[in-house]
Amino acid sequence: MALFNRLNPEDGSEMSFIDHLEVLRGTIVRSAAAILVMALVIFIKRDWVMDNVITGPIQPDFITYRLFCEFSHWAHLGDALCMPAVKVTMQSTTFGGQFLSSISMAIVGGIIAAFPFIFYQFWSFIKPALKENELRNTRFMIFWVSFFFFLGAAFGFFILGPFTFNFLASFQLGTKNVITTIPTFADYLDNLTNLILGCGIAFELPVLAFLLTKIGMVTPKFLSGVRKYAAVVILIIAAFITPSPDWYSQLLVFIPLYSLFELSIIVSRWAYKSVKKADEEWE
Numbered sequence: 001m002a003l004f005n006r007l008n009p010e011d012g013s014e015m016s017f018i019d020h021l022e023v024l025r026g027t028i029v030r031s032a033a034a035i036l037v038m039a040l041v042i043f044i045k046r047d048w049v050m051d052n053v054i055t056g057p058i059q060p061d062f063i064t065y066r067l068f069c070e071f072s073h074w075a076h077l078g079d080a081l082c083m084p085a086v087k088v089t090m091q092s093t094t095f096g097g098q099f100l101s102s103i104s105m106a107i108v109g110g111i112i113a114a115f116p117f118i119f120y121q122f123w124s125f126i127k128p129a130l131k132e133n134e135l136r137n138t139r140f141m142i143f144w145v146s147f148f149f150f151l152g153a154a155f156g157f158f159i160l161g162p163f164t165f166n167f168l169a170s171f172q173l174g175t176k177n178v179i180t181t182i183p184t185f186a187d188y189l190d191n192l193t194n195l196i197l198g199c200g201i202a203f204e205l206p207v208l209a210f211l212l213t214k215i216g217m218v219t220p221k222f223l224s225g226v227r228k229y230a231a232v233v234i235l236i237i238a239a240f241i242t243p244s245p246d247w248y249s250q251l252l253v254f255i256p257l258y259s260l261f262e263l264s265i266i267v268s269r270w271a272y273k274s275v276k277k278a279d280e281e282w283e
Contacts, residue, residue: 031114039106043102049109057157057192058088069082089182091183105189108193123142145204149203152203153199155199203260209265230261237253
């Protein structure tokens, strides 16, 4: 494998398998250290993070609720996009529940905050195995991967989070109101983490399309061919995660997700052209 053909920077000799493991160990240690540093900062500021970040999507004065409602009135849609405030009271069922949740909150926050550095470390480990022409095709990779990750994380926090929690907290099974939803904080934190990290990873689709096109696993023709199926899948996802069945709410979720898919096709076309050009020059 090309990954095991790297040269030792000290004497120029080929690195052994053990040497590669040592480099990988250093990469993991530095990444873990960055996570711990950021997690420590978040843990120290845990009360502020809890009040202003973690519980944001369930606060009635959250910026998303206000902006959506203002936009709804501006667009003469009435209260179509105004989500009613839902009072959420959470509980902790164990003595150490809040302490353990604060640690989880700090670690997840540390991973998100340190993501660019973590990717830089692993990219530095993989980069020496790439050929010169492959390196030219991966310029600004750290920036674009980090950009789309944080864009997705913001989408999950500011858009999907409020919609999801508002819908789930207000959902009532039966007509006699005999069930009261009192979630644990750990459950809320798990759901919020899944939304943020899930969207962060999902928004890497354009970058993934670029890489897969470069190595010949997908083509823009293939992505264009599955466009109609992708639109249906995204519509179904939008219908599930929006709080109400009206098309306004579903459209607000559908547009960013489908735009992401279309962007992946554009990126794939650009990558495909560069691959073809490189092949012609090689011939």
